[in-house]
Amino acid sequence: MTVTLSWGALFLYCCVVLSVSGSKILFVSFTPSPSHQKPFQEIWRTLTAKGHEMHVITPNPLVNHTYANLIQYDISDVYAWAAKMNQLKKKDIKYSLQKPNFLHTFLKEFAVNRGWHAVHEYTFQLPEVKRLLDTQSSFDAVIVEWLYPTAAALAGYYRAPLIGICSLGAPTNGLDEIGNILNPVVTPDQNVPIGRSDFSFRDRLLSALYSVFIRLYYHWRIVPTEDRTVRKYLGDDIPYLGDITRNISLLLLNRNQISHRLMSVVPGIVEFGGLKYDKIVQELEPGLKHFLDNSKNGVVYFSMGAAIKQLAFLSPQQIDVFRTVLGELPYNVVWKWDNETMDEKPDNVFISSWINQTAVLGKKPLSVKFRAQL
Incomplete structure (x- = not known):
C-alpha cells in the first residue's frame, strides 16, 4: 500500500511539474x-531569470x-529626442520646476x-515599437508604467x-482605476506640494x-486625447x-509606508519599496574615491537626476543659493553637476x-548623511 501511494504521488508530481511553464x-x-x-x-530581469519569456520595451536595455528568453525592444532614441525637446519646451519645464504656490x-x-x-506620441512611432506590433504576438500579461494611461x-x-x-507612488487617477480612492484631507496626492503630516x-x-x-482633467481631457492617439497606431x-x-x-508600487x-491600500496593490538590486561590484573613479576616503564626517550626495540640466533650467541666482548652502555644510558634498x-x-x-550613484551609496565604510535627488 505504501509503495502504491509513493508511486502515485510521484506520478502526480511529475504531471504537475511537466505541465508548468513560464508566462x-x-x-x-x-x-x-x-x-x-x-x-x-530589476523586476523584468528577475522575471526573466525565473523562466518567463519577457518582451520588454525599454529605453535602458540590458547589455x-x-x-535566451529575453526579447528587448530598444527605444533609447527617446533620450536624444527628450534632450532636444527639453530645449524647445524649456518654458514648460522651468514652469513645472519653479517654487509651487496655490495656483x-x-x-x-x-x-x-x-x-x-509628446513622449508617448513619439515612442509609438519608433521602429522598435512597430517591430513588436508587426510580430502579431500574444501575451499572458502586459505590465505598463502607471503614471500616464497611454x-x-x-x-x-x-x-x-x-x-x-x-x-x-501612483497619482490619484492611477489609484482610482484600481479602486483605491484617496481621502484628500488625510492622504494628499503625491504631486500636491504640502508636508507629510500636520x-x-x-x-x-x-x-x-x-x-x-x-x-475632471484626467477623464475629460487626458483619456480622450490619449485614446485618439493610440488608435492611430493600434x-x-x-x-x-x-x-x-x-x-x-x-x-505594483515602489514605495514603503515607513x-x-x-x-491605505486595497488588496490589488502590492508595495515593493526597498527592492534589493543585483549586487555587482562597482568601481569608483579615482578622484571620487580619494574624496570619499577623506570624508571623515560623512558626505551629502546631491543630484537632480539625469533629466534636469542645471545650467539650462536654473537661474544663476538659484545655482548660487545651492552652492552657498552646500558649501556651508559641515560635511563633504558629492554634487552631480552638468x-x-x-x-x-x-x-x-x-x-x-x-x-x-550605486557605488557611492554602497561604499563602506562611509556615512551618507543626506541624499537629495529629483
Missing part, C-alpha cells in the same frame, strides 16, 4: 529617465546578457501633460490582463480642490482607453557630470 509577458516603460528605469529593470499646483499639470503626451492600450490590443507598475486648513483645501480638478479594434485602464488587475505618506568645472566651487564639494 509570456510584455513589459512596457517609455519614460526616458535612468532612475525610473532602474527598479523596472551583454545571456538570457501653480493646478497650472503645472497642463505643462506636465504636454510632456507626457501605454495601457497595449493590454487592450493584446487582450491580456493589465498590470501597472510605478517607480514611486496639514493646515490651506493644505487640506488645496488637496481637496486638486483631487477634484485632476479627476487601430480602432481596441476598447476605449478609459475602459482598459479600469480593468487593471494588479498595481518613508512615504500614510495611505560638466567638470564650476565657478567658485566650495572646497568641500566634489563635482562630476557622471557619478556612479
